[in-house]
Amino acid sequence: MVDLSVDLGFLKLKNPVLAASGTFGYGLEFAPYLDLEELGGFVVKGLYYGPREGNPPPRLVETPSGLINAIGLQGIGVEAFVAEVLPKLKNLDTAVIVNVCGETEEEYVRVVEFLNGRDGIAAFELNISCPNVRQGGACPALDPGTTSRLVKAVKGTSRLPIIVKLSPNVTRVDEIAAAAEEAGADAVSLVNTFLAMSIDVLTRRPKLANVFGGLSGPAIKPIALRMVYQVASRIKVPVIGIGGISSGADALEFLLAGARAVEVGTASFVDPDASLRVIREIGEFCELHRIQRVEELIGKLETG
Amino acid sequence: MMKDPTARIENVERWGDYCLFSVETGEIAGRARPGQFLMIRISSQLDPLLRRPISIHARENGRLEVFFQVAGRGTEILAQKEIGDTLDIIGPLGKGFSTDERLKGMRVLCVGGGRGIAPLYFLAKELRACGASPLVLYGGNTAADIPLRMKFEEAGLPVICSTDDGSFGFKGFVTRLAAREIEAHSPAFLFACGPEAMMKAAARLAESRGIPAEFSLESHMGCGIGACWGCVKRIRRGVKEGWVKICEEGPVFPGDEIVWPEGGA
Numbered sequence: 001m002v003d004l005s006v007d008l009g010f011l012k013l014k015n016p017v018l019a020a021s022g023t024f025g026y027g028l029e030f031a032p033y034l035d036l037e038e039l040g041g042f043v044v045k046g047l048y049y050g051p052r053e054g055n056p057p058p059r060l061v062e063t064p065s066g067l068i069n070a071i072g073l074q075g076i077g078v079e080a081f082v083a084e085v086l087p088k089l090k091n092l093d094t095a096v097i098v099n100v101c102g103e104t105e106e107e108y109v110r111v112v113e114f115l116n117g118r119d120g121i122a123a124f125e126l127n128i129s130c131p132n133v134r135q136g137g138a139c140p141a142l143d144p145g146t147t148s149r150l151v152k153a154v155k156g157t158s159r160l161p162i163i164v165k166l167s168p169n170v171t172r173v174d175e176i177a178a179a180a181e182e183a184g185a186d187a188v189s190l191v192n193t194f195l196a197m198s199i200d201v202l203t204r205r206p207k208l209a210n211v212f213g214g215l216s217g218p219a220i221k222p223i224a225l226r227m228v229y230q231v232a233s234r235i236k237v238p239v240i241g242i243g244g245i246s247s248g249a250d251a252l253e254f255l256l257a258g259a260r261a262v263e264v265g266t267a268s269f270v271d272p273d274a275s276l277r278v279i280r281e282i283g284e285f286c287e288l289h290r291i292q293r294v295e296e297l298i299g300k301l302e303t304g
Numbered sequence: 305m306m307k308d309p310t311a312r313i314e315n316v317e318r319w320g321d322y323c324l325f326s327v328e329t330g331e332i333a334g335r336a337r338p339g340q341f342l343m344i345r346i347s348s349q350l351d352p353l354l355r356r357p358i359s360i361h362a363r364e365n366g367r368l369e370v371f372f373q374v375a376g377r378g379t380e381i382l383a384q385k386e387i388g389d390t391l392d393i394i395g396p397l398g399k400g401f402s403t404d405e406r407l408k409g410m411r412v413l414c415v416g417g418g419r420g421i422a423p424l425y426f427l428a429k430e431l432r433a434c435g436a437s438p439l440v441l442y443g444g445n446t447a448a449d450i451p452l453r454m455k456f457e458e459a460g461l462p463v464i465c466s467t468d469d470g471s472f473g474f475k476g477f478v479t480r481l482a483a484r485e486i487e488a489h490s491p492a493f494l495f496a497c498g499p500e501a502m503m504k505a506a507a508r509l510a511e512s513r514g515i516p517a518e519f520s521l522e523s524h525m526g527c528g529i530g531a532c533w534g535c536v537k538r539i540r541r542g543v544k545e546g547w548v549k550i551c552e553e554g555p556v557f558p559g560d561e562i563v564w565p566e567g568g569a
Contacts, residue, residue, distance in 0.1 A: 025531035032305055033394075033529075045533075054547055060524050060534035062378075065351045067526060071533045074547060218350045246350065269527035270345070270353060272307070272394070 002286040003293040004279065006040070006260050008238045010161035010186050011122055013040035013095055013261055016294060017251065017279045020242055020265035021046055021099035021125060021165070022071070023216075026085045027092075033272035038279065040261060041095025044085070046127045048101045049110050051077040061198045061207040066219030066244075067266050068196045070210035073101055073130065078114045090120025097163065099125045103133045105140075105150055109157050116159045123161040126154055126185075129169075129192045141167035141192070144179035151183035161186035163240065166231070168220075169195045173227045174234040181235045189240035189263060190231060191224045217266040218244040225253055232258025232299060246274060248281020258299040305529070308332055309392040314367060316387055319451035321374045322419065323383040325391075326367045332395050333368045336360050338427035339400025339520055339556040342370065343528035345392035346378045356382065357525045357535075357551070359422040359497075360396060362429070371452065373419035397528050401427050401495055401518055401556050408435035410492035413515075415441045415482050415506050417498025418449055423520055425452065427495060428461045439464070441485065443478025443498070447471040479505040486513055493517065494559075504564040517559035521550050538563035 004015035019030070019042035026044045027036060036042065054074025061068045076084070081098075089096050098121050102108030108126065115121060128141040128150060140146040147164070155162055164180040166173055168191035177188050193214025198207040224243020232239045241259030245251050246267035254262045267274035286294055311329035318324075332342070343355035356378045361371035374380045385391070401423070412431055416424040421442055431438040440463040444450040447467055456463035465473035466481045474481045479502055485491070486509065496506045497520040510517035526532030528551045536547035537554070539561050548554070 023531065029530045033307065054533065054536070057534075057536055057547070058524060059536065060526050060532070062352060062354050062524075065353055067353060069526070069532070069534060074533050074536070217353055266353070269532055270355060272527075272529060272531075 002283050002291065004283055004286075006295055006298070008187055008260055011095060015040040015279050016255065016261040016282070017275050018042055018095070018097065018240070018261060018263045019268055019275050020263035021127070023265040023268045026081070027089055027096065028085065030268070030272050034276050037093045038276055039094050040279075041097055041122065043097040043099050043125050043263065044081075045075055046073050046099040046101040046130075047075055047078050047081055047111060048073065048103070049078055049107050049114070051075065051080065056209045058207060058209055061213070063196075063198055063215065064219060066215050066217035067269070068198055068208060068213040068215050069193070070208045070213035072210065078111055082115070082118060086118060086120055092120075095122040096120055097123045097125050099127050099165070100154070101127045101130045103130065105153050108150060108154055112154055112158045116157070121160060123163055123186070124154070124158060125163040125165050125189060126151065127165050127192070129165070129167040139167065141176060142170055144175050147176050148179045148183040151180050151185050155184040163187040163189050165192055166190035167192045168223065168227055174230045177231040177235050181237050185237060187238040187240060188231060188235065189242055191220070191227055191243045194220055194223070216244070218246055220244045221250060225257055228254055228259050229257040229301070245278065246270070248278050248285055251278050251282055252285060252297065255294070255297045256299070256301045258301070260298055305395060305397050306332060307392075307394045310390045311393045313385055313387055313389050313391060316385070318383070320448050322371065322451050323374070324361065324369060324371045325385070326364065326369050327391060327393070329368050329393055332393060333363055333366055336363055336368060336396040337400040338403060338430045339423050340396040340398050341528070341555060342368070342393050342395035343397060343525070344370070344382065346381050348392070352378045352381065354378075354526060355394065355528060357528055359520070360426055361422045362426050371419070371422040394528060398551055398555050399553065401520070403427065403430045403434050405434065407431060407493055410436050411489055412436045412438045413441065413482060413485060413491040413494045414438050415443075415478055415494065415496040415498070417443045417478050417502040418445070420496075420498030420502070420520070421450075421452055423497055424495065425456065425459075425461075428456070429459065432461065438462070439485065439489070439491070441466065441478050441481050443467070443481065443502075445469065477505070478502065479509060482506060483509055486515065491515060496520070500565065507559045507562065507564065510559055518556050519559060519562060520556045521554055521562070523550050525551055527551070538565075
């Protein structure tokens, strides 16, 4: 029997596969299709403090092996989450991670303050890619200084571990990762979506009402993998790999590159139980190659 | 809702851009209601990546039928499937049309434009089973866009056709035909599915005559199960207005809840 568990230091996962924020609703949407307790965990859709309206449609466009979305983080806010969703999640035997959003540094802190100490949350994932309304829409993720300040502010409040979710839309993602680590991040996860667009040549209009959106799906996997490798080579805190993972082999690439866990995102839209298939395929690979513990594979890329 | 990765195509009919599959899919068929939809995988590979939302057209002898028009690369690939091929299906999804006892003995109008006719066959049959008297109005650009007209007649469902170019039946928009039928028969309820401009015109018509109505909306969908929030439309309920996921709370909505986009019609 293969031991699939991984230890993030602050959190033990029964296997290295989490469902990614923004692609797994609040978890409950998937209960008809899979046993949530078989997952290493899942990250719920990003929460601002209040409910959020999101962008006008069209919000989605499919591109080769990918999906560009501009949802605009529509969501129910923390109060409704705690009142209506969390009671149904808190007894699950799996790690429930809350993705935290904010239009300002204060809002991130308020979200964390509100959720601190609530039963059933294992960690926070800090979405530092939210546009900051006071900085002309620039997000904290774009700069080591703003990343560091935000992580310090949230760490000063949070009673739970903080995973900082990094944006790939930067020149040196390892610099941002190092800034997050230095500011006290317990882990980093990457990548969020790549800024992208698509145009209808007949109408000469952008296919998304928001013009720009975030590209996800298998199309981004090689770039995400390179970034995860760069970051894992640079920092000591655990790295969670994200980007186009839709099979066990994809997940294994990220583990070999140094990720201690992975998140499955867009694949869950195609197959609601895609994350379970990824877990099963990792197990089958380990069994076939007589690897007793999946942790033996982490960071074992041979470059010599 | 459930997943059937090996639903077998038992029959295929094609008319130009339009395509009808009859699919053996056990339990999904048993649970299906008119107005609900399926999410169908296009390729087992990674491109095209996403499933496509396809309306449930009928349930005949335990099989589900889907009727769709080639509207892009996904449906183009889907339309090439043949008898004996299998489809990977999730469904039945969403909330369908209201077909309850209230409509017993009532005249009901079902207005379909182009591929929007798809759910109205299942609906009209269900309405008849509830004791209502449905009249189907089936419009298209040309005679080639109303390929299902014989099917309604063969099922004994009253249908009047219209074409924009007059190549078959009533000449003009199907909403003009609807206006004529409303004057003549004052139906108790109106159901519609079709292009947005057509439904918007039908909604105005129904509202002006005080006829309650339901509309089946269409959108690109990422997942079909309420997780991606990509398929939203503007919905108003009382004082609350916002973007609502049509995969979960629709695709069918009462006319008085839909905030139609500006322009068009």
